[in-house]
Amino acid sequence: MASRIAEQAGFGENDRGKVAIVATELATNLVKHARQGRILLRSFRSAAESIVEILSIDSNPGKADFAACLADGYSTAGTPGNGLGAVKRLSRTFDFYSGPGNGTVILSQIAPGEFKDTQPSRSHFEWCALTVAAPGETVCGDACGVEVREGQLRLMIADGLGHGPGAAEASEKACDVFTQMNSFTPRALIELSHRSLMGTRGAALAAASADANSQDLEFAGVGNISASLQSLTGSRGLMSYNGTLGAQFRSVRQLTYQWAKDSILVLHSDGIKTHWSLTDNPGLFHCHPAVIAAVLLRDQCRGRDDASIVVVRRKSA
Incomplete structure (x- = not known):
C-alpha cells in the first residue's frame, strides 16, 4: 500500500x-x-x-x-x-x-531524491492532517484541507453528519469548495460550502487562515469542530457558531486571534474528546505536528465515529 x-x-x-x-x-x-x-x-x-x-x-x-x-x-x-x-x-x-x-x-x-542536512526550511508553518474512518467503515466522513503557499496558510476541517458514504459526500463537497477557491477567507468558505452542501446530510466546518508576516489568525466555524491555540503556558479556545452547513445555518462571524510564534493550532472533529492537555504527555509539545496529532488520535479518539485532526505549528523566522 x-x-x-x-x-x-x-x-x-x-x-x-x-x-x-x-x-x-x-x-x-x-x-x-x-x-x-x-x-x-x-x-x-x-x-x-x-x-x-x-x-x-x-x-x-x-x-x-x-x-x-x-x-x-x-x-x-x-x-x-x-x-x-x-x-x-x-x-x-x-x-x-x-x-x-x-x-x-x-x-x-x-521525499524524492537525496536529503541534504543543509537544505533550508521552506515554510513558516509545519503541519499535519489525519483522518480515520469509524470502525466498520471503508470511507471517512471527515475531511481536511491544508495549503501553505508563499507564506500564506489556509486550512479547513469538515465533519459530515453521521459516518459512512453519506457523511463523506458532504465533507468532500466542502473540500472541493476549499480547493477551488482563489480568494480565500474562512467566512467565505463557510458561506460557499453551505450552498454547495444543500441536498446532502450537511456538515460541521471550521476554517482558518494566517500570514507568516503577521500574528493574526483568521478563524470561522459552524458546528462541533473543536479549535484551540496551544502554548506551553496554556490554551485558548476558538469560538464556533451553532448550525449545520447545508441545513440549518444563518450567519457566521470571522474572528481574529493572536497566534504567537512557536505556538500550535489544533482543530479536530468530535470523534476526538475535547478534554485533553498536551502537558499530560511531557515533551510532546516540542514534537513534530504529525507526532502530536498521532498521540492525540491514539489517546483521545472516542472509537465510535470518524475522527480527524489538524495540527499546525507556527515556526520562528
Whole structure:
C-alpha cells in the first residue's frame, strides 16, 4: 500500500523502494514489539515536491531512552538491529515520541531524491492532517484541507453528519469548495460550502487562515469542530457558531486571534474528546505536528465515529 501511494505521488522506482523499506521496517517493528498498533499512510504536497508520510503508532508501555533504539546494532528481539536507524537515514523528516507509560509514535516523511542536512526550511508553518474512518467503515466522513503557499496558510476541517458514504459526500463537497477557491477567507468558505452542501446530510466546518508576516489568525466555524491555540503556558479556545452547513445555518462571524510564534493550532472533529492537555504527555509539545496529532488520535479518539485532526505549528523566522 505504501508503494502504491508513492507511485500515485509520482515517485520513481528508487524512491518507491525507500518508501517500501521504511514501511516494512516500521510494520515489522509493530508486529514484533507492539500489543496494539497501527500504521497510517498518506501523501501530500510540500512546496514543489510530493511527500509520503508514514506514522507508526502503538500503545506499548514505551521506552525511557527510545533514542538508543536508533543506533545500529540495538535490538531486543535478536535481530541485527538496523531497522530504525535505516528508517531515520531514509527520511526527509524523522521524529518520535516515547516514554514510560506513553507508548511510541514514529514519524517518517520521505521525499524524492537525496536529503541534504543543509537544505533550508521552506515554510513558516509545519503541519499535519489525519483522518480515520469509524470502525466498520471503508470511507471517512471527515475531511481536511491544508495549503501553505508563499507564506500564506489556509486550512479547513469538515465533519459530515453521521459516518459512512453519506457523511463523506458532504465533507468532500466542502473540500472541493476549499480547493477551488482563489480568494480565500474562512467566512467565505463557510458561506460557499453551505450552498454547495444543500441536498446532502450537511456538515460541521471550521476554517482558518494566517500570514507568516503577521500574528493574526483568521478563524470561522459552524458546528462541533473543536479549535484551540496551544502554548506551553496554556490554551485558548476558538469560538464556533451553532448550525449545520447545508441545513440549518444563518450567519457566521470571522474572528481574529493572536497566534504567537512557536505556538500550535489544533482543530479536530468530535470523534476526538475535547478534554485533553498536551502537558499530560511531557515533551510532546516540542514534537513534530504529525507526532502530536498521532498521540492525540491514539489517546483521545472516542472509537465510535470518524475522527480527524489538524495540527499546525507556527515556526520562528
